[in-house]
Amino acid sequence: MSTEPLLVARGVQKRFPGVHALAGVDFEVRAGEVHALMGQNGAGKSTLIKILTGVYPRDEGTITFQGRDFRPASPGEAQRQGISTIYQELSLVPTLTVAENLFLGRAPRRWWGLDWKAMRKKAEEILATFELRVDVDQPLGSMSAAVQQLVAIARAVQTEARVIIMDEPTSSLDSHETEVLLGIITRLKERGLGIVFVTHFLDQVYKVSDRITVLRNGTLVGTYEASKLSRLELVSQMLGKVPEEMEPALHPHPESQGPAVISAQGLSRRGVEPFDLTVHQGEVVGFAGLLGSGRTEAARLLFGADHAREGTINGTHLRSPRQAIDTLGMAFTPEERKADGIFPELSVRENIALVVQRKQGFIVSRARQEKLAQEFVTKLGIKTPSVEQPIRLLSGGNQQKVILARWLAYEPKLLILDEPTRGIDVGAKGEIERLIHQLSQKGLSVLFISAALEEVLRISHRIAVFRDRKKVGELSRTTLPEVMKMIAGEEQPAGAPEAEKRAAGEGKHAS
Ligand code: ADP
Ligand code: MG
Secondary structure, rough: OOOOOOEEEEEEEEEEEOOOEEEEEEEEEOOEEEEEEEOOOOOOOHHHHHHHHOOOOOOOOOEEEEEOOOOOOOHHHHHHHHHHEOOOOOOOOOEEEEEHHHHHHOOHHHHHHOOOOHHHHHHHHHHHOOOOOOOOOOOHHHOOHHHHHHHHHHHHOOOOOOOEEEOOOOOOOOHHHHHHHHHHHHHHOOOEEEEEEEEHHHHHHHHHHEEEEEEEEEEEEEEEEEEOOOOHHHHHHHHHHOOOOOOOOOOOOOOOOOOOOEEEEEEOOOOOEEEHHHHHHHHOEEEEEEOOOHHHHHHHHHOOOOOOOOOEEEEEEEHHHOOOOOOOOOOEEEHHHHHHHOOOOOEHHHHHHHHHHHOOOOOOOOOHHHHHHHHHHHOOOOOOOOOOEOOOHHHHHHHHHHHHHHHHHHOOOEEEEOOOOOOOOHHHHHHHHHHHHHHHHOEEEEEEEEHHHHHHHHHOOOOEEEEEEEEEEEOOOOOOHHHHHHHHOOOOOOOOHHHHHHHHHHHHOOO
């Protein structure tokens, strides 16, 4: 690896209204290196990339590219100067052919209406260097996501890029396609390009990266040689936690374990490895893992919100959330409260009565709705002047309680809570935690998903750990350091074959 710095950013600052998205970040890309940019959601990765590629201007700081001051006014200008970005949403034209896309907008006169045969041949040659053999006369839109991604990269390389920035390039690829892409990244690096790689997949980071820069809450945590940064160190840098820190262990299981409420076998879909999961009556099972590890995807499969390609729950293949609700007694509060959960203009009463109404199949009387709403407002301590208050006027924590009430009114057997405490204040968090604990003592089973590991540890009886879209193990009677190790994948011998790795993960199964 050469050490010639191609792109050097120093003290980069960016503020958005109310957010200090980047607070003086240094970042450097060398020729011939793959540099992973890591950090939890909101760390500032995309903002940094957007500043480097001319989407946003920086507020402060210096950026030099090949030794000269670099201040691109647009992504097009950044690209012309040699910095290309490959976003998840590709900037290609699906209705044009593969060949046309490769040469789109570049030196058109050389190819325009002229020698189609030569253009086709050139396109095939370029793609062959990427081990890609496709019919270049077919529309790009008819190709797989992987091929489209590779065409975008091939195009970027043809435009004389010196630095290629990839933001989550593998998130829509299957494992073979990912291997192909990682191989290409390695070859681009050998050609002397600098590659910036943003991904949530730890295995991929360690497979291709030379250096890793970690951001947290808009600040630079550090830049490290990948070979000198252990997975556990990386995860602790991202989370801002010292793994040695002692933390409270899980709730012990009740004396006797109740019967299984749901038992999932081999549930999978594209991008989610098959997993098994059993939840017992009155048990709180936590899902832990980094963002993108497959926590939410697994929960959606359990609920039938995404269709499982294979696998069963309680012996049946779920067709829809309705089936999960009606026949298995499941309830699900999604991650995005505002997008999927609440009806902002409706009152607290209406928001609570929604599910019950549907279950009963007839209109629940106004008086009955009021009684129900009033009952939950009292029981959950929802702070609202009246049950007729539009829910949008409540605080985040109280909105969350209304959503909880809605599903509790329905008396589910299993309540799936995806990030129920995100964006609410500490006091409200504590109340929701206590509520979950009380409910479980009364026999409700809960599946609790949260990015906050201590919270998962505090609330759960047992934790299922996810990494790189796989359920890698389960832990009971555990500690924060142990969970972090499993999230990081450090319980495995490096380079162990997949099957052994999984066995190692599941070997952690405790009592
Ligand atoms: P990451 O890509 O690491 O998840 P981002 O760079 O997208 O993080 O975001 C960093 C912070 O800046 C977040 O708090 C985010 O909400 C905020 N942010 C990002 N883009 C904008 C924007 N266009 N307007 C306002 N805030 C933004
Ligand atoms: Mg981002």
